Amino acid sequence: MxxxxxxxxxxxxxxxxxxxxxxxxxxxxxxxxxxxxxxxxxxxxxxxxxxxxxxxxxxxxxxxxxxxxxxxxxxxxxxxxxxxxxxxxxxxxxxxxxxxxxxxxxxxxxxxxxxxxxxxxxxxxxxxxxxxxxxxxxxxxxxxxxxxxxxxxxxxxxxxxxxxxxxxxxxxxxxxxxxxxxxxxxxxxxxxxxxxxxxxxxxxxxxxxxxxxxxxxxxxxxxxxxxxxxxxxxxxxxxxxxxxxxxxxxxxxxxxxxxERLNEFITIKKNNFLSYRNAIEDVIGLHLAEVPGYAENNYWMYALQVDEDEYGMGREELLKRFADIKIEMRPLWHPNHLQRPNLEKQAYRIAKALELHKKTLNIPCSINLKKEDIDRVIGCLKRWKK
Ligand SMILES: Cc1ncc(COP(=O)(O)O)c(C=O)c1O
Missing domain, CATH: 3.40.640.10 (Type I PLP-dependent aspartate aminotransferase-like (Major domain))
Known part of the structure; x- marks a missing residue:
């Protein structure tokens, strides 16, 4: 797993x-x-x-x-x-x-x-x-x-x-x-x-x-x-x-x-982000979300964006396929203004959140992620492209 x-x-x-x-x-x-x-x-x-x-x-x-x-x-x-x-x-x-x-x-x-x-x-x-x-x-x-x-x-x-x-x-x-x-x-x-x-x-x-x-x-x-x-x-x-x-x-x-190890962890996470990004950019329809250039971010979690038309498969299907082979992915959180306790609350001009929600999957990002793990995820993403 x-x-x-x-x-x-x-x-x-x-x-x-x-x-x-x-x-x-x-x-x-x-x-x-x-x-x-x-x-x-x-x-x-x-x-x-x-x-x-x-x-x-x-x-x-x-x-x-x-x-x-x-x-x-x-x-x-x-x-x-x-x-x-x-x-x-x-x-x-x-x-x-x-x-x-x-x-x-x-x-x-x-x-x-x-x-x-x-x-x-x-x-x-x-x-x-x-x-x-x-x-x-x-x-x-x-x-x-x-x-x-x-x-x-x-x-x-x-x-x-x-x-x-x-x-x-x-x-x-x-x-x-x-x-x-x-x-x-x-x-x-x-x-x-x-x-x-x-x-x-x-x-x-x-x-x-x-x-x-x-x-x-x-x-x-x-x-x-x-x-x-x-x-x-x-x-x-x-x-x-x-x-x-x-x-x-x-x-x-x-x-x-x-x-004591936070800086080391950030470096590992950044390197893993770059490995994913370099490989994913070759796959049409997939994009690893960028991080803002005005900060040194900590690369805690990576966000894969799936363009269903270009990739030939949507986020849900990918989620299911990865779950079947015990690779844990997570869809972006459900937008909070659409959660039941918040349906009556004010929401101001929300659009981008809905767009990103449809196409975003968080992908494995643990510090102890191995190169083989990243290769396995990338291999699947390449193989499954339609
Ligand atoms: C953005 C954000 N806010 C708040 C929390 C709450 O933290 P905790 O789980 O420690 O209560 C979390 C994480 O769990 C989080 O990701």
């Missing part, structure tokens, strides 16, 4: 986990948790990092601490794993869906257009003309580890009091290489950024997440909310409703070991 995306744990993971076991520091207190947070700060340049149980929880807490309240609206892309959309719902807020660009990221032009045409400012409060709700935040998602083009969104959001919470769950280690954001890491541009260390990500803790921010008060609030909002640790006084969203020391130990 060739899986889509599985962990690679051949560094110091075992050694560090053993240290947790031997020392019996296995729960949510322990030095690896703070080390993991410091290491993420050192990598990304963020001033503060707060570890938590997963990326979805990180998004929920980040949205809450930037001030999203029940009844507010949050702008989200329709093309994303559903987690940021669910995080908006958990807070009782409403998603407003945006289209995507060629890199599967939020369509910045349409988002700017939406804010300029559909949102009015009453004082510093942004109000959606149609729904009369406050637009409290925007969640750009750096899809597949590709940097979303955030620069054009920054001042327009800031002027209107719309907080940016970056969903960098798939994008750790990627940074802008050109333009005004040059050298800034994904996750550090918005008021808060969130990472996931789920098992399918470029680095993993089994399950885990992190919130990063430059604002000390927000970091403190994130730490407070993720530990049950404990105001008096001895007497158990809780003045707010918090969550048990803490990461354990064992998970953090794995994360520390994984982070």
């Amino acid at each position: 060739i899986p889509l995306s599985v962990p690679h744990l051949s560094g110091n993971e075992q050694k560090y986990v053993e240290q947790c076991l031997v020392s019996e520091w296995i729960s949510s207190a322990g030095s690896y948790v703070s080390q993991f947070e410091q290491d993420v700060c050192a990598l990304t340049g963020a001033a503060y990092a707060v570890a938590c149980i997963n990326g979805t929880a990180a998004l929920q807490v980040a949205l809450r601490i930037v001030g999203v309240k029940a009844g507010d609206e949050v702008i989200v892309p329709t093309v994303t794993f559903i987690a940021p959309v669910n995080a908006v719902h958990y807070l009782g807020a409403e998603p407003v869906f945006m289209d995507c660009d060629d890199y599967y990221n939020i369509d910045v032009e349409k988002t700017v257009e939406f804010i300029e045409k559909e949102v009015v400012c009453v004082g510093k409060i942004a109000i959606n003309r149609r729904t009369k709700r406050r637009v409290a935040a925007l969640v750009p998602v750096h899809v597949f580890g590709n940097a979303a083009n955030l620069d054009p969104l920054l001042s327009i959001c800031q002027d209107r009091g719309i907080a940016i919470v970056e969903d960098a769950c798939e994008g750790i280690g990627a940074f802008y290489s050109k333009g005004k954001l040059k050298d800034r890491y994904l996750g550090t541009i918005g008021t808060c950024g969130c990472f996931s260390f789920n098992g399918n990500k470029i680095i993993t803790t089994g399950g885990g997440g992190m919130i990063v921010t430059d604002q000390p008060a927000l970091a403190e609030e994130a730490g407070y909310l993720t530990t049950q909002a404990k105001d008096d640790a001895l007497r158990y006084i809780h003045n707010e409703i918090g969550y048990n969203f803490r990461l354990t020391n064992i998970q953090a130990a794995i994360g520390v070991a994984q982070l």
Whole structure:
């Protein structure tokens, strides 16, 4: 079998986990948790990092601490794993869906257009003309580890009091290489950024997440909310409703070991991307989605685009054929504005997302993918062309 995306744990993971076991520091207190947070700060340049149980929880807490309240609206892309959309719902807020660009990221032009045409400012409060709700935040998602083009969104959001919470769950280690954001890491541009260390990500803790921010008060609030909002640790006084969203020391130990290898992993993933791309470009009707040239992306996940007419077979048939020979592929996520809980929510001029959804398959991209695996996938794609 060739899986889509599985962990690679051949560094110091075992050694560090053993240290947790031997020392019996296995729960949510322990030095690896703070080390993991410091290491993420050192990598990304963020001033503060707060570890938590997963990326979805990180998004929920980040949205809450930037001030999203029940009844507010949050702008989200329709093309994303559903987690940021669910995080908006958990807070009782409403998603407003945006289209995507060629890199599967939020369509910045349409988002700017939406804010300029559909949102009015009453004082510093942004109000959606149609729904009369406050637009409290925007969640750009750096899809597949590709940097979303955030620069054009920054001042327009800031002027209107719309907080940016970056969903960098798939994008750790990627940074802008050109333009005004040059050298800034994904996750550090918005008021808060969130990472996931789920098992399918470029680095993993089994399950885990992190919130990063430059604002000390927000970091403190994130730490407070993720530990049950404990105001008096001895007497158990809780003045707010918090969550048990803490990461354990064992998970953090794995994360520390994984982070040590992130750059190496990115290089491997980039090389595998290039191997796929060189071979796929020879096949008429197939195209490996490019990554944006204004960033050093992390190449977490690769997107194969199938032109059914030119290739002679569509995405669904390919998916089935690969499943039959135990090569795991995945269609692009179902557009979120078409998911049942979101059918009544506002969706703004969505077109590209539908087009890309029809023709995109994610193909195996694990770090331990072998040359023979890539050759096998390519061999099938060439053989099956009609
Ligand atoms: C874009 C995106 N956002 C959020 C998440 C949620 O992360 P987690 O699975 O750690 O909750 C994921 C991944 O799983 C993701 O891919």
